[in-house]
Amino acid sequence: MTTSSFWYEDVGLEKRPPLAADAQCDLVVVGSGIAGMSSAYEAARFGWRVIVIDRAETIGGVMTPRTTAHLATELDDYYYYLIKARSEDDARLYHESQVAAVNRIETICRDEGIDADFARLEGILVPAEPAHMRDLQQEYDACRAIGVDVEWLDQAPIPLPDGTRALRFPNQGRFHPLKYIRGLIAAVEGRGGKIHGGTVYVDHQEEDGGVTIETEAGHKIRARAALFATNSPVNDKVTIHTKLVPDRTYVIAGPVPKGSVPDLLIWDTLEAYHYVRLQPLGETEDLLIVGGEDHRSGMANDMDERFAHLETWTRERFPSFQGARYRWSGQVMEPVDFMPYTGRNPGNRNIYVHTGDSGQGMTNGVAGAINFAALLFEQKAHFAELLDPARKPVAGTSLADFVSGRAEDVANLSEYLTGGDVASVDELKPGEGAIIRRGTAKIAAFRQDDGTVIERSAVCTHVGCIVHWNGLEKCWDCPCHGSQFQPDGQVINGPAIRPLAEAD
Numbered sequence: 187m188t189t190s191s192f193w194y195e196d197v198g199l200e201k202r203p204p205l206a207a208d209a210q211c212d213l214v215v216v217g218s219g220i221a222g223m224s225s226a227y228e229a230a231r232f233g234w235r236v237i238v239i240d241r242a243e244t245i246g247g248v249m250t251p252r253t254t255a256h257l258a259t260e261l262d263d264y265y266y267y268l269i270k271a272r273s274e275d276d277a278r279l280y281h282e283s284q285v286a287a288v289n290r291i292e293t294i295c296r297d298e299g300i301d302a303d304f305a306r307l308e309g310i311l312v313p314a315e316p317a318h319m320r321d322l323q324q325e326y327d328a329c330r331a332i333g334v335d336v337e338w339l340d341q342a343p344i345p346l347p348d349g350t351r352a353l354r355f356p357n358q359g360r361f362h363p364l365k366y367i368r369g370l371i372a373a374v375e376g377r378g379g380k381i382h383g384g385t386v387y388v389d390h391q392e393e394d395g396g397v398t399i400e401t402e403a404g405h406k407i408r409a410r411a412a413l414f415a416t417n418s419p420v421n422d423k424v425t426i427h428t429k430l431v432p433d434r435t436y437v438i439a440g441p442v443p444k445g446s447v448p449d450l451l452i453w454d455t456l457e458a459y460h461y462v463r464l465q466p467l468g469e470t471e472d473l474l475i476v477g478g479e480d481h482r483s484g485m486a487n488d489m490d491e492r493f494a495h496l497e498t499w500t501r502e503r504f505p506s507f508q509g510a511r512y513r514w515s516g517q518v519m520e521p522v523d524f525m526p527y528t529g530r531n532p533g534n535r536n537i538y539v540h541t542g543d544s545g546q547g548m549t550n551g552v553a554g555a556i557n558f559a560a561l562l563f564e565q566k567a568h569f570a571e572l573l574d575p576a577r578k579p580v581a582g583t584s585l586a587d588f589v590s591g592r593a594e595d596v597a598n599l600s601e602y603l604t605g606g607d608v609a610s611v612d613e614l615k616p617g618e619g620a621i622i623r624r625g626t627a628k629i630a631a632f633r634q635d636d637g638t639v640i641e642r643s644a645v646c647t648h649v650g651c652i653v654h655w656n657g658l659e660k661c662w663d664c665p666c667h668g669s670q671f672q673p674d675g676q677v678i679n680g681p682a683i684r685p686l687a688e689a690d
C-alpha cells in the first residue's frame with residue numbers, strides 16, 4: 187500500500203526475523219496487530235510460552251498502524267440499533283466489554299511502563315443534520331436504559347445545525363497505537379515470547395490436545411492452542427465470512443495551533459460518519475486527525491475526491507486546520523450485528539478466532555483478548571456467549587443492511603461475464619492497474635514505472651470473486667471479503683492466503 191499513517195511515520199514498526207525451524211509452544215498467535223499482540227500479552231502474563239507469527243516483516247499489524255485509535259465505549263453503530271438487533275441485556279454487556287477494554291489498556295500502560303500518550307477524554311456525538319435528532323434521541327434513550335453515562339449538550343465543539351443538540355459521553359480514551367504495540371512487543375518478549383515476521387500461515391490441523399500450524403516456508407509450530415487474529419480470518423474459508431462485509435475508510439491529519447481545537451473525540455451521524463480526534467505534537471501544535479468517506483471495499487476509485495471532501499469538511503468546522511500533512515486509508519470488517527466475532531472457532535476445541543471489529547478494533551481487539559484469556563484459562567468468560575463467533579445473525583435492521591451489503595458479492599459474480607475496465611494494456615500509464623478481458627479470462631494488469639506490464643489472474647484466491655484496482659493504495663482489492671493483493675499479486679491482507687495466479 188502506498189499511503190502511510192502519522193503513527194507509522196512517527197515511530198515506525200519493529201521487524202522480527204522469520205521462523206527458521208519447527209517449534210513448540212503453548213500458544214501460537216497468527217497476526218501481530220492489536221488483537222493478536224493483546225492476546226499474546228495476556229497469555230504470556232499467565233506464564234504460557236507464546237509464539238506470534240505475521241505475514242509482514244514488520245510487527246504491529248496491517249490495519250492497526252492505519253487506525254485513528256479512538257478508545258470509544260459508545261458504539262459507532264448506536265446502542266439503540268444493537269438493542270433492536272439483539273436485546274437490552276446484550277447491549278449492556280457489550281458496553282461493559284468496551285469499558286473493560288479501555289480500562290485494560292490504561293492498566294497495561296501503567297503496569298508495563300508504556301508511554302503511549304493514553305488519555306481519558308469526552309466523546310461528543312453531533313447530528314449532521316436536523317433530521318438526525320431522531321437518532322440522537324433514540325440513542326440517548328437507549329443509553330439511559332442500559333446504564334451508559336450520557337447527557338445532552340446545547341453547545342458543541344463544532345457548529346451544530348439550527349435547533350439541534352449533541353450528546354456527550356464522559357470517560358472515553360485515546361492513545362498512540364504504535365507506541366502501545368511497541369510496549370506490548372517488549373512485554374511479550376520480556377516474558378519469553380517469540381515473535382516472527384515474514385512468516386506466513388498456510389494450513390493447520392487440530393488433533394487431541396493441540397494444534398499444528400504450517401507455514402509457507404514448510405515449518406511446523408505445535409501448540410496447545412492457536413489464535414487467528416488476522417483481521418479477516420484465514421483459517422476458515424466461508425462460515426465467518428458470510429457474516430462480514432469489508433469497508434474502506436479514509437483519514438487526513440494536519441497541524442492546528444495548540445489550544446485551538448479541544449481535546450475530545452468527536453463524531454457525527456452520517457452513514458459514513460466523520461470521526462475526529464487530536465494527537466499532541468509538541469509545545470505549540472497538535473495534530474488534528476479526521477476520518478470518514480467510507481465505502482464498500484473495491485467499489486470506488488475516486489479517492490482524490492474523497493480526501494478533498496474530508497479536507498473541506500475539516501476546514502469548515504476547524505478554521506485553524508493548516509492543511510493535510512498525512513493522508514491514508516484502511517479497511518474495517520463490518521459484522522452483521524455490530525459486535526465482533528471473538529472466541530472459540532466454531533467446531534474447534536483449541537482454535538480461537540478474532541474478527542469483525544467494525545470501526546472499533548482498538549477496544550474490540552482488547553476486549554477480545556480479555557475474553558480469550560478467560561476462555562483459555564477456564565475462568566468466568568463474561569463476554570464469551572455475547573461475542574461467540576458461532577452466534578447466528580438475528581432478524582431486524584442489521585440484517586436488512588447486511589443483505590444489501592452481501593448483494594455486492596452476487597453482483598461480483600456477474601463480473602465474470604462483463605468486459606474489462608480498459609480494452610488493452612496499451613491504455614495503462616506507468617503506476618496504473620486495470621482489469622482486462624482476454625477471451626473468457628479476466629486479467630489484473632499493472633504497468634510498472636519502467637513500462638513493463640505485470641499480468642495476473644483477476645480471480646481472488648479466497649473464493650473466486652473478481653478483484654478491483656485501488657488507485658490510491660496501488661493494490662488489488664477484493665470487494666467480497668476484503669483480501670488485498672500487491673500489483674504483482676502477492677497477498678497483503680487475508681482472507682486470501684495464496685497470491686493471484688499467473689495469467690493464462
Ligand SMILES: Cc1cc2nc3c(=O)[nH]c(=O)nc-3n(C[C@H](O)[C@H](O)[C@H](O)COP(=O)(O)OP(=O)(O)OC[C@H]3O[C@@H](n4cnc5c(N)ncnc54)[C@H](O)[C@@H]3O)c2cc1C
Pocket residue numbers: 216217218219220221222239240241242246247248249250251252253254255256257258385386387388415416417420435436437477515516517518540543544545546547548549550551678679680683
Ligand atoms: C482508517 C481507520 C480508522 C480506524 N479508527 C479506529 C478507531 O478510531 N478506533 C478503533 O477502535 N478502531 C479503529 N479502526 C479499526 C481498527 O484499527 C482495526 O479494527 C484494528 O486495527 C484491527 O486489528 P487486527 O489486529 O484485527 O488486524 P491487523 O492490525 O490488520 O493485524 C492482522 C495481522 O495478521 C497478519 N496476517 C494476515 N494473514 C496472515 C497469514 N496468512 N499469516 C500470518 N499473518 C497473517 C497481517 O499481516 C496483519 O499484520 C480503524 C481502522 C481504520 C482502517
Ligand code: FES
Pocket residue numbers: 646647648649650651664665666667668669680681682
Ligand atoms: S476475499 Fe473472498 S473472494 Fe476475495
